[in-house]
Amino acid sequence: MTCVVCLEDGAGYVCECSAFHINCFAHFLARGHAECNICAGRFDRHLKAAALAFLCTRTSNTLGSAHHTTMTRKLEMAVALADIGLVSLAQRCLRDLISKTAGPVWIHSVSQVELARITYHDGQFVAASLILEDLLPKLVCINKRWSWLEHLESCTILGSCYFKMGRFTDAENLLLFVIGSYLEDRNACSRKVCKCMQEIANFCHSRNDFALACETHRVAVRIVEAEEIDPSRIALANLELARAELRAGDSALATVRFRTSIRTLRKRKHDTYARDALPDARKQLANLVKPSKRLRVKTWPEDC
Numbered sequence: 567m568t569c570v571v572c573l574e575d576g577a578g579y580v581c582e583c584s585a586f587h588i589n590c591f592a593h594f595l596a597r598g599h600a601e602c603n604i605c606a607g608r609f610d611r612h613l614k615a616a617a618l619a620f621l622c623t624r625t626s627n628t629l630g631s632a633h634h635t636t637m638t639r640k641l642e643m644a645v646a647l648a649d650i651g652l653v654s655l656a657q658r659c660l661r662d663l664i665s666k667t668a669g670p671v672w673i674h675s676v677s678q679v680e681l682a683r684i685t686y687h688d689g690q691f692v693a694a695s696l697i698l699e700d701l702l703p704k705l706v707c708i709n710k711r712w713s714w715l716e717h718l719e720s721c722t723i724l725g726s727c728y729f730k731m732g733r734f735t736d737a738e739n740l741l742l743f744v745i746g747s748y749l750e751d752r753n754a755c756s757r758k759v760c761k762c763m764q765e766i767a768n769f770c771h772s773r774n775d776f777a778l779a780c781e782t783h784r785v786a787v788r789i790v791e792a793e794e795i796d797p798s799r800i801a802l803a804n805l806e807l808a809r810a811e812l813r814a815g816d817s818a819l820a821t822v823r824f825r826t827s828i829r830t831l832r833k834r835k836h837d838t839y840a841r842d843a844l845p846d847a848r849k850q851l852a853n854l855v856k857p858s859k860r861l862r863v864k865t866w867p868e869d870c
C-alpha cells in the first residue's frame with residue numbers, strides 16, 4: 567500500500583480512502599486534521615492513538631515535557647487512548663497535565679473536562695461530578711469563547727452524572743440550560759448540540775415519557791442530517807432514534823430505521839465506531855424481524 571504522504575510502500579489504511587505510515591500519519595495529525603477531509607470518515611482509532619503517542623514522544627524529546635506543544639499533544643493522546651479503552655493510562659496522562667500549574671489555563675481546564683468525561687464513561691459518576699463541580703466556578707470567571715464552550719460541555723457531562731445519580735431535577739436544569747445556550751449561539755457545534763439533545767432524550771426516557779424521548783431524538787437526527795457529511799454519524803444517530811421508536815411502541819418505523827442504518831454502517835469497514843455499533847443493532851433488528859432459523863444462519867437480519 568502506498569502512503570499518501572511519502573508515496574513509499576508499506577502503509578496501512580487509516581480511513582476508507584487513505585493509507586499512511588504511522589509517522590507520516592503523526593505529522594498529518596499534528597497539522598490539526600481530526601478526520602479525513604476526503605471521505606469525511608473518522609480515522610481508525612487504534613492507529614490514531616499510536617500516531618499521537620509517537621508524536622507526543624517526539625515532541626517531548628525535541629521541546630521538553632513542559633513545553634505547551636508537548637502538553638497539547640499529551641492531551642490529544644490521552645483522549646485518543648481513552649477512545650481505545652486504555653482508560654487508566656489516559657487518566658494518568660490527564661492528572662499529570664492537571665498537576666502542572668505552569669501550563670496554559672485552557673490545557674488545565676480541558677484536561678479536567680476530559681478527565682471527567684472518561685471517569686463518567688468508566689461508571690464513576692460521583693467522582694466525575696466532583697471534578698466538574700470544582701471546575702465550573704473557575705470556568706465562569708474566564709471570559710473567553712473557549713471557556714464558555716467548555717462550560718457548556720462541563721454542564722452536559724455534569725447533567726449526565728446527576729441523571730445517573732438520580733438527581734433528576736438538577737440534571738434537567740443543567741441540560742435545559744445547555745440546550746438553551748446552544749440554540750442562541752449561531753456558531754454552536756452541531757455535534758455537541760446533538761449530544762445534549764440525546765442526553766435530554768435519555769432523561770425523558772427515564773421519566774417514561776417515551777413520546778417526548780422519541781421527538782427529542784428526532785430533533786438530534788435532523789441536526790446531524792443537516793450538518794454532517796460523515797454517513798456513520800448520521801446512521802449512529804438514527805440507531806438511537808430507532809431504539810427510542812421501539813420503546814415508544816412503533817416497531818414498524820423502528821424496523822425500517824434499523825435496517826437502513828445497519829446497511830450504511832456495514833459499508834463503513836474502516837470506521838471502528840460503525841463496526842462496534844453493528845452487533846447490538848443487528849441483535850435488536852433480529853428480535854423485530856424474527857428470521858426463520860434457516861435464514862438466520864445464512865443471512866444478516868437487515869437482509870431478511
Ligand SMILES: [Zn+2]
Nearest residue numbers: 569572587590
Ligand atoms: Zn509515509
Ligand SMILES: [Zn+2]
Nearest residue numbers: 581583602605
Ligand atoms: Zn478518507
